[in-house]
Amino acid sequence: MKTSAVIDQLKRRFPNEPEYYQAVQEVLESIEDVYNEHPEFEKANLIERLVIPDKIHSFRVTWVDDKGNVQTNMGYRVQHNNAIGPYKGGIRFHASVNLSILKFLAFEQTFKNALTTLPMGGAKGGSDFSPRGKSDAEIMRFCQAFVEGLWRVIGPNMDVPAGDIGVGGREVAYMFGKYKKLTGEFTGAFTGKGIEFGGSLLRPEATGYGNVYFLNEMLKTRNIALKGKKCLVSGSGNVAQYTCEKLLQMGAIPVTLSDSDGYIYDPDGIDEEKLKYVMELKNIYRGRIREYAEEYGCKYVAGGRPWGEKADIALPSATQNEIDKEDAEKLVANGIFAVSEGANMPSTPEAIEVFQKNKILYAPGKAANAGGVSVSGLEMTQNSERISWTAEQVDEKLKWIMRNIHENCVKYGTENDGYINYVKGANIAGFMKITKAMMAQGIL
Numbered sequence: 001m002k003t004s005a006v007i008d009q010l011k012r013r014f015p016n017e018p019e020y021y022q023a024v025q026e027v028l029e030s031i032e033d034v035y036n037e038h039p040e041f042e043k044a045n046l047i048e049r050l051v052i053p054d055k056i057h058s059f060r061v062t063w064v065d066d067k068g069n070v071q072t073n074m075g076y077r078v079q080h081n082n083a084i085g086p087y088k089g090g091i092r093f094h095a096s097v098n099l100s101i102l103k104f105l106a107f108e109q110t111f112k113n114a115l116t117t118l119p120m121g122g123a124k125g126g127s128d129f130s131p132r133g134k135s136d137a138e139i140m141r142f143c144q145a146f147v148e149g150l151w152r153v154i155g156p157n158m159d160v161p162a163g164d165i166g167v168g169g170r171e172v173a174y175m176f177g178k179y180k181k182l183t184g185e186f187t188g189a190f191t192g193k194g195i196e197f198g199g200s201l202l203r204p205e206a207t208g209y210g211n212v213y214f215l216n217e218m219l220k221t222r223n224i225a226l227k228g229k230k231c232l233v234s235g236s237g238n239v240a241q242y243t244c245e246k247l248l249q250m251g252a253i254p255v256t257l258s259d260s261d262g263y264i265y266d267p268d269g270i271d272e273e274k275l276k277y278v279m280e281l282k283n284i285y286r287g288r289i290r291e292y293a294e295e296y297g298c299k300y301v302a303g304g305r306p307w308g309e310k311a312d313i314a315l316p317s318a319t320q321n322e323i324d325k326e327d328a329e330k331l332v333a334n335g336i337f338a339v340s341e342g343a344n345m346p347s348t349p350e351a352i353e354v355f356q357k358n359k360i361l362y363a364p365g366k367a368a369n370a371g372g373v374s375v376s377g378l379e380m381t382q383n384s385e386r387i388s389w390t391a392e393q394v395d396e397k398l399k400w401i402m403r404n405i406h407e408n409c410v411k412y413g414t415e416n417d418g419y420i421n422y423v424k425g426a427n428i429a430g431f432m433k434i435t436k437a438m439m440a441q442g443i444l
């Protein structure tokens, strides 16, 4: 297998899907040597079967806005691979959603889920619907219409969606309600549900908390304490909020947050009280991060990203490709020594090269942000057993899973000079598990 040849072929067969090629290329470059040691993989055409999704569902979503206008959006579910468990992954509602983005996310999810130690395959779905500025009633009608297109291809043993950008507890609840009505069954067909109807404690917190647990494991390899370190966080949604919360609990100092309009820099640190303000602003009033700067009198940079500010650690938690080569160079020049990704694929390949050349502790999203889907997996277990674990029980399991992912990255990613290449480690560890399962199950 030669990565460049596989990518050329994908470009011919599936034109105009740059994010998908980017995600596939990163993985194939990591696994090329290991793969080529196994002629039986090539004989089974494993690579094509691993990179091309099992199934892609697409459907029109028709809904009525508050003015009575009939609107349409596109809905999708990319079911990438179910070799190790039912398809599993979030739903994204954002104007930018297209098949390239969902195929990259579903591919990444397959590897991420393999790292969690839990039996989950990989999938991702979503719509080009933008929740921005929509009323609660419009969100509900959209979610219900979306599930009308989706419900036949999901289920607790088939495919279990959850949240992602633009989809939080409110949207999952509306989708779950509609699914329940259409099927007449109360099953764990979604995760990220409310606590009152089968959700797991700590699922909202899990991605951000898990990322900080992973970061802490990375820091331990260099005997660095998290306490007192200044952190650049991007985004201001679910992942960013709970990343800040855990950083504060562990004595670190988050100094930035952002949204798609710009970023704030608070040199005094975003403390518990200010974080509470952000949570209300974003989760209840659905406001803009600019309002934080107005409230606390700090710097706001319209249209900017926080990567030029001075700090010790960066935790990108907004979206894909939000750190390019120039941003990475600024981060390194400013003395950043660790980057732990809460978002999926937030660093471009050129940015990753800068981090690795400079021996930065760099964790790719598929390892560092796996805490979210891990607690989703724990929610599935609780639903199957019809029990609920305490927050302490879930947190213990989350910590154990993040430590285990870190150990696997060290095992497969440590280079001759001792540098831990977490990209290589995560990709090879995930690949080994999925491949074993695919080979055992025959040609499908």
Ligand SMILES: NC(=O)C1=CN([C@@H]2O[C@H](COP(=O)(O)OP(=O)(O)OC[C@H]3O[C@@H](n4cnc5c(N)ncnc54)[C@H](OP(=O)(O)O)[C@@H]3O)[C@@H](O)[C@H]2O)C=CC1
Residues within 6 Å of the ligand: 163, 164, 165, 166, 167, 168, 207, 235, 236, 237, 238, 239, 240, 258, 259, 260, 261, 317, 318, 319, 320, 342, 343, 344, 369, 370, 372, 373
């Ligand atoms: N939720 C989860 O459990 C998990 C999420 N992730 C990943 O974490 C990231 C954040 O997700 P989550 O916090 O759940 O989503 P939210 O919708 O809660 O928050 C997303 C945040 O990112 C900002 N953002 C979105 N798109 C862009 C863009 N194109 N440019 C700049 N800022 C943008 C949003 O700003 P605005 O409000 O202006 O749109 C918002 O602040 C995503 O990459 C997601 O895939 C990974 C693992 C699990």
Ligand SMILES: O=C(O)CCC(=O)C(=O)O
Residues within 6 Å of the ligand: 088, 089, 090, 091, 109, 112, 160, 161, 162, 163, 164, 191, 344, 369, 370, 372, 373, 374, 376
């Ligand atoms: O909880 C889940 O199923 C999916 C979370 C997610 O979308 C992700 O890990 O990127």
